[in-house]
Amino acid sequence: MGLPVPPFAADVFGPDAVIMKGLTGLNWRLKGYEERGGYQALKKIFAEKIPPEQVVNEVKKSALRGRGGAGFPTGLKWSFMPRQYQGQKYLVCNSDEGEPGTFKDRDILRYNPHIVIEGMIIAGYATGSSAGYNYIHGEIWDICEQFEEALDEARAAGYLGKNILGAGFGFELYAHHGWGAYICGEETALLESIEGKKGQPRFKPPFPASYGLYGKPTTVNNTETFAAVPWIVLNGGEAYVGLGRPNNGGTKIFSVSGDVERPGNYEVRLGAPFPKLLEMAGGMRGGRTLKACIPGGSSMPVLPGDLMMVTDLDYDSIAKAGSMLGSGAVIIMDETRCMVRSLLRLSYFYYEESCGQCTPCREGTGWLYRMVHRIEHGRGKPEDLDLLGSISDNIQGRTICALGDAAALPVKSFVQHFRDEFRYHIEHKKCLVADYL
Amino acid sequence: MNAPMVLSPEALAKIDKAAAKYPPGQRQSAVMAALAIAQDEKGWLSTETMDFVARYLNMPPIAVFEVASFYGMYDLKPVGTHKLTICTNLPCALQGATGAAEHLKKKLGVRFGETTADGRFTLKEGECMGACGDAPVLLHNNKRMLCAMTPDKLDAFIEGLK
Numbered sequence: 001m002g003l004p005v006p007p008f009a010a011d012v013f014g015p016d017a018v019i020m021k022g023l024t025g026l027n028w029r030l031k032g033y034e035e036r037g038g039y040q041a042l043k044k045i046f047a048e049k050i051p052p053e054q055v056v057n058e059v060k061k062s063a064l065r066g067r068g069g070a071g072f073p074t075g076l077k078w079s080f081m082p083r084q085y086q087g088q089k090y091l092v093c094n095s096d097e098g099e100p101g102t103f104k105d106r107d108i109l110r111y112n113p114h115i116v117i118e119g120m121i122i123a124g125y126a127t128g129s130s131a132g133y134n135y136i137h138g139e140i141w142d143i144c145e146q147f148e149e150a151l152d153e154a155r156a157a158g159y160l161g162k163n164i165l166g167a168g169f170g171f172e173l174y175a176h177h178g179w180g181a182y183i184c185g186e187e188t189a190l191l192e193s194i195e196g197k198k199g200q201p202r203f204k205p206p207f208p209a210s211y212g213l214y215g216k217p218t219t220v221n222n223t224e225t226f227a228a229v230p231w232i233v234l235n236g237g238e239a240y241v242g243l244g245r246p247n248n249g250g251t252k253i254f255s256v257s258g259d260v261e262r263p264g265n266y267e268v269r270l271g272a273p274f275p276k277l278l279e280m281a282g283g284m285r286g287g288r289t290l291k292a293c294i295p296g297g298s299s300m301p302v303l304p305g306d307l308m309m310v311t312d313l314d315y316d317s318i319a320k321a322g323s324m325l326g327s328g329a330v331i332i333m334d335e336t337r338c339m340v341r342s343l344l345r346l347s348y349f350y351y352e353e354s355c356g357q358c359t360p361c362r363e364g365t366g367w368l369y370r371m372v373h374r375i376e377h378g379r380g381k382p383e384d385l386d387l388l389g390s391i392s393d394n395i396q397g398r399t400i401c402a403l404g405d406a407a408a409l410p411v412k413s414f415v416q417h418f419r420d421e422f423r424y425h426i427e428h429k430k431c432l433v434a435d436y437l
Numbered sequence: 438m439n440a441p442m443v444l445s446p447e448a449l450a451k452i453d454k455a456a457a458k459y460p461p462g463q464r465q466s467a468v469m470a471a472l473a474i475a476q477d478e479k480g481w482l483s484t485e486t487m488d489f490v491a492r493y494l495n496m497p498p499i500a501v502f503e504v505a506s507f508y509g510m511y512d513l514k515p516v517g518t519h520k521l522t523i524c525t526n527l528p529c530a531l532q533g534a535t536g537a538a539e540h541l542k543k544k545l546g547v548r549f550g551e552t553t554a555d556g557r558f559t560l561k562e563g564e565c566m567g568a569c570g571d572a573p574v575l576l577h578n579n580k581r582m583l584c585a586m587t588p589d590k591l592d593a594f595i596e597g598l599k
Contacts, residue, residue, distance in 0.1 A: 088460075103570050140567060180509030214460065264570050
């Protein structure tokens, strides 16, 4: 049990890995990163005097999409930063990884922190931002400390500072440590949090590119998104698309958890068939059958196992199947798992983590949790299933941020795909399957 | 004004170092770090400690309380010497966390949110720590993450703390 411990066997993250390529678990320091070709993308930009606009265009061409959950085109997001703006602009990395099922940014940061730093320096150059923060999830203290060490190394080597490598571009980067609030993974809540406030999302618009950190133009990207940038600069946007599929460029790290033999992070080319990923994770634990899969983190709709088995792993294919790629957190459930009980735990999570700002979410998440709780405990009524749908509909799309949707989507999809199991609970006051969680 | 120094010079130096990361005039950005540092030193955050942090960062006391009461890892009540937080969210539950949590409750004789009578252990139910592949995951005093904590390993860990 547990993730692999360093030193790793070769290809522990998969043969097609780009971000996680060549990692032993021990070669995270600057020297190791440089030996793997690190900071060459930054040097190339300076040596060839590539203008910022061209970097943005290359990232646009690459079809790199945000790896944190929303899948927004990264190059397009960068182009929203006002180029003529003369004042301070900021770049922020979202490493506040707390979407249940997701644990990829933790591995990127502990085994390859400099790739994030290089990606951020390049993004800073491309967007004209001279300062950045990496917001690191509260529960991973030692990894935050390790990132600070990597920052010290980068500063000492001249990769960070007022005049990086003497090229006339300056960029400062700091770590900001969270302290346990799921909502801070939402980008405007995260900005509020850096400003020293409780993490309640801001109404958008204005978007961070016009009014972000301290009211200044700001770009927020996920850790894995920044980590993809150096390769794109070195090899070109078209080559990156070639790693994946049109509109779904590159590789993606999938965090596989649940009922598999080897839970872990596996980096595959976007468009890879799901059974391949399942095989990399050692297959179903104990040779059991795949009952259900949440392909993109707990906020995304669950899919029945047979549908998942014929779905490819890219943004568009998973959307076509009725869910979303999200953060790439693949939660696997076998035939012994109760879907009511599984949903109950997720519903509790959203109830617990709602920031309380919007009424539909604050009140609705509690209502959903209490209803799923009573169904699970044999006190459900026949009309509850429709009521669950109605409450979900009245949360979804009616809140400032996506947490409302994140609470509603699992409920709707669990009831949609496993309605018989919910009905059985209500009628028989007990569970259809023998085992629980 | 001769307000008492609630925190040690070492703690204040750490807070100053954190505050230096932010632009001039944005000292409030260091409040999360300051509260974590204060909690490390005091064990928990009393009103006196929070008010001191407010004065030190030139913030209204209520603004500090808002932050301290919003983020899950701040303790606004005394906790045991060893605060153990175990994640029971779905991915962890699928990999043995439910059993591990029950084992801990039985072994320590407490429910979630309670402290043992001798004041040594507080048990808390955690939400996603971003380490699901390492389930069951246990956080010791906010800063040390322990992975793949089967009942056997939990026993050995608890014995080691005694």
